Amino acid sequence: MTRQEQQTHFDQWLREHGAILHHVSRGFAGGDDAKDLMQELLLAMWKAIPAFRQGAKVSTFLYRVAHNAALTWERSRRNYRRRLEKYESMMPPPEATDRVEGADPERLERLYAAIRALPPLDRSLILLALDGMSYREMAEIHGLSESNTGARLSRLKQKLSTTMKEPNHELR
Amino acid sequence: MSYDEIENLWRSPQNQPAERQMEEERQRFAARLRRRHIGFVAYFVFVLTALTALTIWIGIRWLAKGTLGSASAWPALFLLALPWAAAILFVRRYLQHRRRHPDYERSIATALQAARDENRTALARTTGILRLQAMCVPPLALCLWQLHATGLARKHEIWSMALFFGVSLTLSAGWTGLVCLTQLKKEAKRIDEVMKCYE
Numbered sequence: 313m314t315r316q317e318q319q320t321h322f323d324q325w326l327r328e329h330g331a332i333l334h335h336v337s338r339g340f341a342g343g344d345d346a347k348d349l350m351q352e353l354l355l356a357m358w359k360a361i362p363a364f365r366q367g368a369k370v371s372t373f374l375y376r377v378a379h380n381a382a383l384t385w386e387r388s389r390r391n392y393r394r395r396l397e398k399y400e401s402m403m404p405p406p407e408a409t410d411r412v413e414g415a416d417p418e419r420l421e422r423l424y425a426a427i428r429a430l431p432p433l434d435r436s437l438i439l440l441a442l443d444g445m446s447y448r449e450m451a452e453i454h455g456l457s458e459s460n461t462g463a464r465l466s467r468l469k470q471k472l473s474t475t476m477k478e479p480n481h482e483l484r
Numbered sequence: 485m486s487y488d489e490i491e492n493l494w495r496s497p498q499n500q501p502a503e504r505q506m507e508e509e510r511q512r513f514a515a516r517l518r519r520r521h522i523g524f525v526a527y528f529v530f531v532l533t534a535l536t537a538l539t540i541w542i543g544i545r546w547l548a549k550g551t552l553g554s555a556s557a558w559p560a561l562f563l564l565a566l567p568w569a570a571a572i573l574f575v576r577r578y579l580q581h582r583r584r585h586p587d588y589e590r591s592i593a594t595a596l597q598a599a600r601d602e603n604r605t606a607l608a609r610t611t612g613i614l615r616l617q618a619m620c621v622p623p624l625a626l627c628l629w630q631l632h633a634t635g636l637a638r639k640h641e642i643w644s645m646a647l648f649f650g651v652s653l654t655l656s657a658g659w660t661g662l663v664c665l666t667q668l669k670k671e672a673k674r675i676d677e678v679m680k681c682y683e
Contacts, residue, residue, distance in 0.1 A: 326510055334501040354513040380592050383678045384599065386670070420498055423490060433681035436592075442494045455591025456682070469487045476485035 313362045321361045325370060326354075332374050332443065333357070339427045339439045340382040349385055356381035375445070376453050379436045419476075426475040430468070437461065438468050535567055562627055566620075593682045600675045603668055610664045617657045624649055 326333075337350040360377040364370070427435055433454070440450045451461040485493075493499070542564060590598070628645055631637040637645070 323510070326506060330501050330506045331499075334506075335499070350509055351513060351516060354509065355516075358513075358517070376592065376595075380595050383592065383596070384671075384674055386674065416493065416496070417498055419485075419493055420496070423493060431681055432678050442491065453592060454682075455593030472490060473485060473487050476490060 336378045
């Protein structure tokens with residue numbers, strides 16, 4: 313695969329499946345760490361592109377790559393963050409049009425905080441479930457049995473609902 | 485909040501990345517990739533240029549003096565061969581790494597197991613490099629003795645060289661031990677923690 317082809321795939325996948333990476337980065341890291349993780353996920357996607365087999369489902373492939381990278385990601389890379397901040401200071405400030413009217417960012421942040429408080433595998437499973445993956449697909453991605461995945465998710469959904477009911481749920 | 489409400493919140497437009505945000509991430513990544521590439525090429529060009537220049541200079545001196553092939557030349561030849569061997573190994577490993585793509589058809593559990601195995605191999609390789617560095621000391625001492633015995637270097641020059649090589653080897657071994665081993669051990673701990681979730 314040439315570098316040009318790799319770049320074309322990268323741009324197309326990011327345009328069409330950027331939400332997958334966005335959800336994974338926020339589900340595994342909060343605050344500035346999410347930006348670090350997003351860059352790690354992009355690097356993992358870039359490196360994985362030559363391994364993609366034509367005919368396979370891009371979204372399933374990307375879920376596998378992104379969750380794999382997020383599960384083994386190392387937090388707190390101070391030098392890299394310094395460079396990131398330097399780069400951000402050169403970017404223009406965000407426009408007001410980026411904000412969605414009538415949305416509830418605080419509740420969403422609470423949801424992400426509750427997800428981040430879960431153990432790594434549970435975190436990954438609930439993110440896949442919320443993105444609409446079937447038990448079979450999730451079991452395949454993680455190498456678990458379908459029954460095990462189903463049992464874990466029932467317990468997780470219950471746990472997440474209970475956490476979100478608590479008014480003073482502590483944000484991480 | 486019921487799970488249905490959570491799902492509705494998840495599907496809300498607020499949870500979709502803004503186009504502008506993704507474009508910024510893409511630009512940031514492109515800048516990072518460019519930096520990595522430039523850094524690698526600059527390092528590579530510097531090392532190869534320095535080695536080539538040194539080799540040519542030594543070659544010209546040997547040819548001019550007609551000492552190539554004599555007993556006095558082999559210690560320097562040995563010392564010169566070491567960085568070249570390291571450079572060739574480095575390039576080979578880099579090319580092998582580029583050709584080898586992880587199998588993303590495997591499950592994450594299997595990929596984690598493979599990553600753990602790879603980490604163990606890297607740990608063993610690093611320990612091997614440390615042993616090799618230690619094994620370099622006797623031949624290096626022999627080379628210096630040979631230089632002195634053949635009259636190519638005086639006593640104070642030998643001491644300077646011994647000090648230089650000693651400090652270089654100690655620094656190199658220290659760096660390998662500190663950075664590589666601690667990083668690899670940290671990575672192993674991280675993988676083990678995630679793998680425990682699958683048990």
